[in-house]
Amino acid sequence: MIQEGQIYTGRVRGIKPFGAFISIRSEEKSKDGLCHISQISTRRLESPSEILKTGQEVFVKVIKVQNDGKISLSMKNIDQSKGVEILETETMESRGQKRRQDADLWELTQMNNAFGAKRIALMGNGGEDPYAEVDEAPEQDSEEEEVEIEVSKSVPSFLKGKNLKLDVDESALTVTKNPEGSMTRVAQYGSKFMSEAKTRKLEKKKEEERNKRLEEKIRMNGDPLNQITRPTENEIKKSAYEEWQRQSKNQSYGIRSNMSIKEQRESLPVYQKRDELLRLVQQNDFLIVVGETGSGKTTQITQYLAEEGYSSKGVIACTQPRRVAATSVAKRVAQEVGCKVGEEVGYTIRFEDCTSNKTIIKYMTDGMLQREALVDPDLMKYSVIMLDEAHERTIATDVLFALLREAVIRRKGGLKLIVTSATLDSQKFSRYFENCPVFHIEGRTFPVKIFYTKEPELDYIQSSIETVIDVHTNNPPGDILVFLTGKEEIDTCCETLVEKMSLLRAEKPHVSELIVLPIYSSLPSEMQSRIFEPTPSGKRKVVLATNIAETSVTIDGIYYVIDPGYVKVNAYDPKLGMDSLIVQPISRAQADQRSGRAGRTGPGICYRLYTKNAYLNEMPANTVPEIQRQNLSYTILMLKAMGIDDVLGFNFMDRPKEQLILTALEELYILDALDENGVLTEFGKRMAFFPMEPLLSKTLIQSIEFKCSDEVITVIAMLSVPDIFYRPKEKRDEADRIKAKFHDYNGDHLTLLNVYNKWSDADNPRLWCQNNFIHEKSMRRAREVRRQLLKIFDNLDKRERQAESSVISCRGNWDLIRKAFVSGFFKNSAKRAATHDPDEGSYRTLVENTPVHIHPSSSLFRKHGVDYVIYHTLVLTNKEYMHCITKIDPKWLLMYAPRFFKTADSSQLSTKKKTEKLQPLFNRNDPKENWRLSKGRR
DNA sequence: CACTCCTTA
Numbered sequence: 001m002i003q004e005g006q007i008y009t010g011r012v013r014g015i016k017p018f019g020a021f022i023s024i025r026s027e028e029k030s031k032d033g034l035c036h037i038s039q040i041s042t043r044r045l046e047s048p049s050e051i052l053k054t055g056q057e058v059f060v061k062v063i064k065v066q067n068d069g070k071i072s073l074s075m076k077n078i079d080q081s082k083g084v085e086i087l088e089t090e091t092m093e094s095r096g097q098k099r100r101q102d103a104d105l106w107e108l109t110q111m112n113n114a115f116g117a118k119r120i121a122l123m124g125n126g127g128e129d130p131y132a133e134v135d136e137a138p139e140q141d142s143e144e145e146e147v148e149i150e151v152s153k154s155v156p157s158f159l160k161g162k163n164l165k166l167d168v169d170e171s172a173l174t175v176t177k178n179p180e181g182s183m184t185r186v187a188q189y190g191s192k193f194m195s196e197a198k199t200r201k202l203e204k205k206k207e208e209e210r211n212k213r214l215e216e217k218i219r220m221n222g223d224p225l226n227q228i229t230r231p232t233e234n235e236i237k238k239s240a241y242e243e244w245q246r247q248s249k250n251q252s253y254g255i256r257s258n259m260s261i262k263e264q265r266e267s268l269p270v271y272q273k274r275d276e277l278l279r280l281v282q283q284n285d286f287l288i289v290v291g292e293t294g295s296g297k298t299t300q301i302t303q304y305l306a307e308e309g310y311s312s313k314g315v316i317a318c319t320q321p322r323r324v325a326a327t328s329v330a331k332r333v334a335q336e337v338g339c340k341v342g343e344e345v346g347y348t349i350r351f352e353d354c355t356s357n358k359t360i361i362k363y364m365t366d367g368m369l370q371r372e373a374l375v376d377p378d379l380m381k382y383s384v385i386m387l388d389e390a391h392e393r394t395i396a397t398d399v400l401f402a403l404l405r406e407a408v409i410r411r412k413g414g415l416k417l418i419v420t421s422a423t424l425d426s427q428k429f430s431r432y433f434e435n436c437p438v439f440h441i442e443g444r445t446f447p448v449k450i451f452y453t454k455e456p457e458l459d460y461i462q463s464s465i466e467t468v469i470d471v472h473t474n475n476p477p478g479d480i481l482v483f484l485t486g487k488e489e490i491d492t493c494c495e496t497l498v499e500k501m502s503l504l505r506a507e508k509p510h511v512s513e514l515i516v517l518p519i520y521s522s523l524p525s526e527m528q529s530r531i532f533e534p535t536p537s538g539k540r541k542v543v544l545a546t547n548i549a550e551t552s553v554t555i556d557g558i559y560y561v562i563d564p565g566y567v568k569v570n571a572y573d574p575k576l577g578m579d580s581l582i583v584q585p586i587s588r589a590q591a592d593q594r595s596g597r598a599g600r601t602g603p604g605i606c607y608r609l610y611t612k613n614a615y616l617n618e619m620p621a622n623t624v625p626e627i628q629r630q631n632l633s634y635t636i637l638m639l640k641a642m643g644i645d646d647v648l649g650f651n652f653m654d655r656p657k658e659q660l661i662l663t664a665l666e667e668l669y670i671l672d673a674l675d676e677n678g679v680l681t682e683f684g685k686r687m688a689f690f691p692m693e694p695l696l697s698k699t700l701i702q703s704i705e706f707k708c709s710d711e712v713i714t715v716i717a718m719l720s721v722p723d724i725f726y727r728p729k730e731k732r733d734e735a736d737r738i739k740a741k742f743h744d745y746n747g748d749h750l751t752l753l754n755v756y757n758k759w760s761d762a763d764n765p766r767l768w769c770q771n772n773f774i775h776e777k778s779m780r781r782a783r784e785v786r787r788q789l790l791k792i793f794d795n796l797d798k799r800e801r802q803a804e805s806s807v808i809s810c811r812g813n814w815d816l817i818r819k820a821f822v823s824g825f826f827k828n829s830a831k832r833a834a835t836h837d838p839d840e841g842s843y844r845t846l847v848e849n850t851p852v853h854i855h856p857s858s859s860l861f862r863k864h865g866v867d868y869v870i871y872h873t874l875v876l877t878n879k880e881y882m883h884c885i886t887k888i889d890p891k892w893l894l895m896y897a898p899r900f901f902k903t904a905d906s907s908q909l910s911t912k913k914k915t916e917k918l919q920p921l922f923n924r925n926d927p928k929e930n931w932r933l934s935k936g937r938r
Numbered sequence: 939c940a941c942t943c944c945t946t947a
Contacts, residue, residue: 321944321945322944322945323944323945349945350945350946350947365944365945365946366945366946367944367945367946368945368946368947370945370946371946371947372947374947375947392944394944394945395944395945396944396945396946485942486941486942487940487941487942488940488941520941520942520943521941521942521943521944522941546942546943547942547943548942548943550943551943551944552943552944567942567943568941568942568943569942569943570942570943581941581942583942626943626944634946638946689947690946690947691945691946691947692946720946722941723941727940788947789947791947792947795947855939855940855941856939856940857939857940857941861939862939875941877940877941878939878940879939881940883941
């Protein structure tokens with residue numbers, strides 16, 4: 001018999017990313033003639049493959065032999081040369097030694113089926129491989145048992161003494177400059193017009209349902225909306241085509257083709273300052289460039305640097321916050337240089353590396369350079385890096401600020417950094433970069449006349465609509481751009497404008513036609529591109545846009561901008577782990593950016609639907625940088641992976657609140673990416689290989705142990721793209737019905753898997769998407785993410801010297817997929833509220849007990865018998881909604897997140913429940929207690 | 939009964 005507490009010789013049977021499988025020799029067979037291989041896991045900083053080799057003999061201590069024959073092992077404090085226990089006395093241990101031991105602890109994990117249990121037959125002297133492996137069938141879930149679960153977070157030593165509890169005030173978003181101002185109040189209460197439109201819509205729907213005859217009548221007479229838009233749509237298309245043909249013949253190439261590329265380049269404002277700019281670059285390692293729009297900085301500065309010879313010392317890089325910007329600028333510059341994209345001039349974005357060894361000018365996304373800094377912190381292949389559009393302050397740019405600042409200093413003149421900024425914060429930028437000079441290049445835009453309202457507007461939707469109609473009826477030709485906060489507002493405004501215009505034109509036939517077009521990111525791209533069609537003469541176009549039209553999309557021919565002064569901003573609440581989409585007043589910088597959109601093709605006018613006083617006194621100067629209002633766990637993991645341990649002291653230009661960093665650290669600790677001392681674990685290192693949120697990378701790695709990585713890769717690819725379900729206004733119900741065909745009983749993660757599988761099986765994927773109301777673009781993107789993930793898995797296998805691929809299919813055992821997600825997303829778990837709860841259908845999160853709701857788009861919406869769930873994200877919009885939800889068995893929380901959950905206090909349980917209760921409370925920190933986790937699972 | 943925007947080997 002194998003004895004507890006004894007040291008045995010074992011043999012390493014296989015090395016896993018986490019640890020190893022170890023088999024133990026024993027004199028006697030176990031009851032069923034089988035001996036178990038146990039899994040041993042490690043938290044060392046080295047990879048297990050660096051410590052152990054397959055076939056190697058090791059000394060292990062048996063901690064526990066269970067009734068079913070399962071064995072718990074440990075290698076902690078076993079002298080591997082002698083096979084004896086190292087006994088230490090407490091007094092000898094200095095604090096430092098203790099710490100090192102903690103970090104080196106070989107942690108033991110009781111093997112169970114979910115973690116890839118294998119049995120080996122013990123054959124005696126039969127001559128066959130005594131270690132031949134026998135796969136054990138995955139255990140089916142036993143019938144439901146009631147378990148009460150509560151959170152039992154332990155605070156790691158590196159976070160002890162830190163204030164992890166937040167004050168209520170602090171957890172809420174406070175970014176407004178003037179919380180008492182009229183704009184803030186309006187933002188809080190919302191538009192009366194909107195809420196009225198909403199109730200009107202609801203009533204309308206009710207009426208329609210009640211009276212089918214009326215519906216038929218409407219159909220016979222024609223829907224008022226369609227009556228107006230349909231004939232005009234054809235007209236637009238026809239005349240737009242004619243217009244386009246006329247323009248492409250004479251005009252659109254007109255100005256450009258008259259000028260040679262050389263002449264065009266020399267006509268840019270930046271050309272006048274070429275020599276001065278190059279002198280400053282030569283004299284300084286850091287340089288701030290304030291380049292207004294139309295100055296030519298993005299396309300020219302890189303070329304000047306290359307002409308000046310900087311390319312001989314390394315690649316000249318220029319970062320952009322968006323993928324399209326990186327590719328389109330690279331194409332333009334390649335044209336100017338006279339090469340193909342990918343030769344001397346290239347670009348690198350995710351999934352697309354269009355560079356070669358000839359490339360000397362490289363445009364890339366800021367996120368891409370951030371990933372590159374992870375591999376090479378000194379960025380040795382670059383001689384100059386230009387952080388373009390830095391005033392947008394994306395998280396990647398902010399991180400690069402600090403990383404590049406250090407890299408430039410370390411490389412002592414070998415690397416130059418150019419940062420572009422807006423006028424407003426150029427001094428701040430200069431101070432941060434060692435008081436470097438600021439270089440101004442004037443832009444080339446047309447003047448924009450700005451009008452303010454005399455009184456504060458109480459309903460910005462209503463006044464936007466009124467202003468549009470006013471401009472249309474009274475002002476000379478020129479298209480209108482209106483900035484609204486979201487899809488719902490835009491749709492309602494579109495409808496109202498079309499209605500109002502038809503009434504107006506019936507009354508006053510001389511009023512010209514107004515073409516109303518919406519644009520927001522979730523609109524399919526063929527609908528989006530309609531805004532670029534030129535306006536037929538004699539008509540006017542009004543584009544209702546979200547802030548997508550501030551930077552990402554530029555529409556030619558806009559002469560009027562209507563700016564109500566609000567945006568929807570995402571503010572992450574670290575305490576609740578919840579994104580909040582809140583309507584807020586914009587910043588002054590943003591207001592200026594918006595008005596600038598009127599002056600691109602000629603002098604323009606901007607109507608600001610707020611007072612000048614509000615602009616000056618209620619609006620903050622700058623938008624709060626993203627790094628101060630997002631979940632930072634991915635960013636912090638990257639920093640840790642770069643060897644930056646003191647993230648609290650990291651030199652951010654605008655430091656995020658300590659709470660935001662602390663909760664990110666805590667999240668990483670909970671996921672086992674950080675150890676007790678806040679040091680990156682081997683597991684965390686592996687997580688950093690994946691370009692995604694830590695919750696996702698943890699799930700991905702765990703899925704190997706759950707033997708369902710193939711499927712989990714697909715689901716995570718689907719989670720990493722924008723919403724795949726398309727819901728056009730007219731065919732909403734049909735779309736919903738078709739979507740329901742994909743629903744899985746257990747929730748949205750598996751629904752996504754269904755969709756992906758059906759899509760990849762389809763003969764004609766394009767047609768399939770059309771028929772099933774699915775965004776084809778997102779699906780193709782998901783396939784790209786999937787491919788990338790497969791590659792990363794492959795690389796990890798090579799790194800771990802794994803012969804077999806760790807991409808494993810669960811072959812239909814989809815419970816394993818849900819279990820894998822529990823092991824990553826246990827933090828995002830919620831429990832159905834008690835049935836007597838007044839708010840029926842609501843849930844409460846296990847971590848903070850926040851009331852939350854199932855989003856109506858979920859396949860679990862209004863489903864019964866769903867008591868425990870995990871969710872992908874929590875977003876506060878109209879309500880606190882969980883998005884992408886999957887039903888789970890609460891026992892899984894105990895099994896796969898044992899450091900985080902425990903069963904509820906036994907005194908609260910009924911006697912019946914007590915007998916069924918899975919586990920007594922145990923000491924999570926004692927490896928000897930780990931065996932309890934899977935006891936009772938038979 | 940429902941969605942600001944963007945990115946990441």
